[in-house]
Amino acid sequence: MLKYTLKRLVNAFVVLFIITTATWFLMQLLPGSPIQNSEKLTPEQEAQVAEQYNLDEPLPVQYALYMSGLLRGDLGDSYQFGGRSVTGIILERLPVSIFLGTQAIIVGLVVGLFLGIVSALKQNSIWDSGAAFLAVLGVSVPDFVLAPLAQYWLGLKLGIFPIAFFESWWHSVLPSLVLATVVAAVIATFTRTEMLEVLGQDYVTLAKAKGLSRLAVVLRHVLRNSMIPLVTIMLPLTAALVTGVLIVETVFSIPGLGEQFVRSIFEKDFPIIMGTTILFSVFFVASYLLQDILYGIIDPRIRVAGNRE
Amino acid sequence: MATVNGEAILSVDDLRISFSTYAGEVQAVRGATFDLRRGETLAIVGESGSGKSVAARSIMRLNPESNTIVRGGEIIFEGEDLLKLSEKRMLDIRGPKIAMVFQDPMTSLDPTMRVGRQIIESLKQHLGMSGRQAAERAAELLELVGIPHAEARLKQYPHQFSGGMRQRVVIAIALACDPQVLIADEPTTALDVTIQAQILELLRELQERLGMSIVLITHDLGVVASTAHRIAVMYGGKIIETGTVREIFYTPQMPYTWGLLASIPLPTADRSQDLIPIPGTPPDATDPPKGCPFAARCPYAMRICEDEVPGYTTFSDEHRAACWLHHQMAPNVERPARITGAK
Numbered sequence: 001m002l003k004y005t006l007k008r009l010v011n012a013f014v015v016l017f018i019i020t021t022a023t024w025f026l027m028q029l030l031p032g033s034p035i036q037n038s039e040k041l042t043p044e045q046e047a048q049v050a051e052q053y054n055l056d057e058p059l060p061v062q063y064a065l066y067m068s069g070l071l072r073g074d075l076g077d078s079y080q081f082g083g084r085s086v087t088g089i090i091l092e093r094l095p096v097s098i099f100l101g102t103q104a105i106i107v108g109l110v111v112g113l114f115l116g117i118v119s120a121l122k123q124n125s126i127w128d129s130g131a132a133f134l135a136v137l138g139v140s141v142p143d144f145v146l147a148p149l150a151q152y153w154l155g156l157k158l159g160i161f162p163i164a165f166f167e168s169w170w171h172s173v174l175p176s177l178v179l180a181t182v183v184a185a186v187i188a189t190f191t192r193t194e195m196l197e198v199l200g201q202d203y204v205t206l207a208k209a210k211g212l213s214r215l216a217v218v219l220r221h222v223l224r225n226s227m228i229p230l231v232t233i234m235l236p237l238t239a240a241l242v243t244g245v246l247i248v249e250t251v252f253s254i255p256g257l258g259e260q261f262v263r264s265i266f267e268k269d270f271p272i273i274m275g276t277t278i279l280f281s282v283f284f285v286a287s288y289l290l291q292d293i294l295y296g297i298i299d300p301r302i303r304v305a306g307n308r309e
Numbered sequence: 310m311a312t313v314n315g316e317a318i319l320s321v322d323d324l325r326i327s328f329s330t331y332a333g334e335v336q337a338v339r340g341a342t343f344d345l346r347r348g349e350t351l352a353i354v355g356e357s358g359s360g361k362s363v364a365a366r367s368i369m370r371l372n373p374e375s376n377t378i379v380r381g382g383e384i385i386f387e388g389e390d391l392l393k394l395s396e397k398r399m400l401d402i403r404g405p406k407i408a409m410v411f412q413d414p415m416t417s418l419d420p421t422m423r424v425g426r427q428i429i430e431s432l433k434q435h436l437g438m439s440g441r442q443a444a445e446r447a448a449e450l451l452e453l454v455g456i457p458h459a460e461a462r463l464k465q466y467p468h469q470f471s472g473g474m475r476q477r478v479v480i481a482i483a484l485a486c487d488p489q490v491l492i493a494d495e496p497t498t499a500l501d502v503t504i505q506a507q508i509l510e511l512l513r514e515l516q517e518r519l520g521m522s523i524v525l526i527t528h529d530l531g532v533v534a535s536t537a538h539r540i541a542v543m544y545g546g547k548i549i550e551t552g553t554v555r556e557i558f559y560t561p562q563m564p565y566t567w568g569l570l571a572s573i574p575l576p577t578a579d580r581s582q583d584l585i586p587i588p589g590t591p592p593d594a595t596d597p598p599k600g601c602p603f604a605a606r607c608p609y610a611m612r613i614c615e616d617e618v619p620g621y622t623t624f625s626d627e628h629r630a631a632c633w634l635h636h637q638m639a640p641n642v643e644r645p646a647r648i649t650g651a652k
């Protein structure tokens with residue numbers, strides 16, 4: 001198990017290195033440069049700024065400088081905000097995004113599981129249709145459509161929720177709901193399919209043949225077995241959520257990392273783009289690892305296979 | 310093996326079960342009548358698709374609720390029609406009264422639950438045992454079905470068992486609450502030949518020790534010779550011939566049974582010559598024939614066979630068959646030699 005974990009860790013670092021490098025070079029392909037955007041600077045000032053941020057060095061040197069900083073845990077300084085450190089900005093902005101994301105996941109998970117389970121157990125009932133409707137809505141209507149719609153109807157027209165900014169918990173409800181829709185939709189659809197699949201398995205028939213009540217069969221045998229594959233969609237779901245956070249924070253003007261990231265792209269604030277990308281990547285890679293570990297905990301077949309290594 | 314003459318513990322009378330599907334109504338069982346006597350093993354034999362499993366699951370009411378239609382008939386157990394019992398009452402039948410063993414031991418056990426818990430679950434539910442009592446009983450059960458190191462084995466997961474061992478676990482689960490009737494639906498089909506023999510031997514031994522009545526479902530007549538007391542041959546959702554093992558093997562009365570017997574491999578003979586599969590395919594359950602279900606494949610079929618369902622002709626106390634060849638006006642047909650010569 002230790003060897004296995006170590007191998008996974010090494011893999012993770014290789015993946016992170018590749019993502020970092022690729023992003024760094026891709027970023028250089030963005031049209032324009034961070035400084036040329038601002039017309040107010042004199043050529044001397046430009047040169048001075050360029051030197052301050054090492055932008056006058058050849059690309060390989062810039063890359064080497066960045067990577068060596070990274071190894072020391074230094075993400076560099078932002079081109080805006082009077083050169084504040086990227087780490088500082090991320091630390092300031094991250095909690096808001098985490099809060100939104102977590103809230104969305106919890107709501108999405110609870111609603112999605114509930115709808116998925118009920119619609120599998122009561123096939124073709126009103127719950128089933130409701131879940132199907134939500135699933136279509138959540139999967140096919142993108143966040144950048146859903147968010148303004150929610151703002152307009154629930155915010156402006158009905159006046160239930162504030163439509164922007166982040167001043168109280170109440171402000172976080174609407175954006176979280178928008179984010180949660182996708183999560184709930186994906187989880188509901190997935191749970192329903194898995195449950196129906198498991199309900200048709202021989203071991204479920206055997207459990208019924210033991211004289212267990214319907215509830216006991218579902219709780220002890222169906223749920224656990226349908227939840228195992230759920231672990232495998234955690235990752236794509238998390239990915240969807242991160243992109244969702246970028247959009248939703250921008251639409252709702254929420255001072256989270258997502259909004260900052262989108263803005264830093266327009267501003268060509270390279271250190272922020274890099275820092276955020278690296279953070280997102282670490283997040284993905286970590287959820288991959290977590291997924292493997294979770295899988296092992298829920299599914300004894302894998303646990304044992306891992307132990308043998 | 311001696312015939313067990315005794316009262317019926319389970320009587321299935323004119324059972325008709327259909328499923329509604331997109332392709333139409335699948336008439337899986339179309340009037341099956343048989344009974345199971347106390348302490349006997351009744352083998353239900355027939356080709357794939359003849360309705361054996363559906364009939365068996367009907368007894369336990371385990372066919373999918375969503376699309377099963379009970380078209381008629383009754384299943385009498387302890388004076389009550391199982392088809393009419395409430396779902397709640399059925400919970401007390403399944404397990405302690407009637408238990409079932411399924412075809413594929415690789416998929417019959419919950420892969421995420423320790424084997425011990427899967428046995429204990431039943432004990433707690435029906436016998437109200439405490440955790441410790443149940444664990445002890447579970448270990449006893451594993452030993453009973455021939456699994457050594459029971460204590461340790463209880464803590465393992467199904468994937469740590471071989472196919473044969475898993476089927477023993479499934480049998481242990483079935484036996485947990487001392488059922489009066491055990492329905493084994495092709496319990497050895499998915500296993501190697503040597504393991505098959507072991508499992509059949511185990512069932513026979515258990516029956517002697519515990520005195521259960523067993524319904525043994527199989528598509529392989531070879532399996533039943535040494536295991537069953539009586540045989541019911543099923544085809545196209547009907548029981549077309551039934552009798553003692555002796556009668557079915559030595560004096561079969563219906564061409565379908567002849568065909569089944571001819572397709573048993575003989576260990577002594579040259580196999581390539583002896584194995585004669587029945588030509589043709591079983592009838593379509595969505596559009597079953599109106600006469601004898603076997604007419605389309607029967608080399609001796611007469612006009613009437615296609616038009617009318619034959620009634621039963623009785624040959625002995627136990628032996629009867631549904632075939633027009635036994636009508637007084639039918640021509641005399643000799644059984645093929647391969648059958649008469651069969652051991």
Ligand SMILES: Nc1ncnc2c1ncn2[C@@H]1O[C@H](COP(=O)(O)OP(=O)(O)OP(=O)(O)O)[C@@H](O)[C@H]1O
Nearest residue numbers: 328335337356357358359360361362363373528594
């Ligand atoms: N739930 C169901 N829905 C629709 N049709 C079904 C269902 N269960 C069984 N059938 C159909 O009923 C017929 C009888 O099936 P059954 O499983 O009883 O056959 P069997 O005699 O057990 O065959 P095998 O040897 O393959 O197990 C088949 O045509 C099958 O397709």
Ligand SMILES: [Mg+2]
Nearest residue numbers: 361362363494
């Ligand atoms: Mg079957």
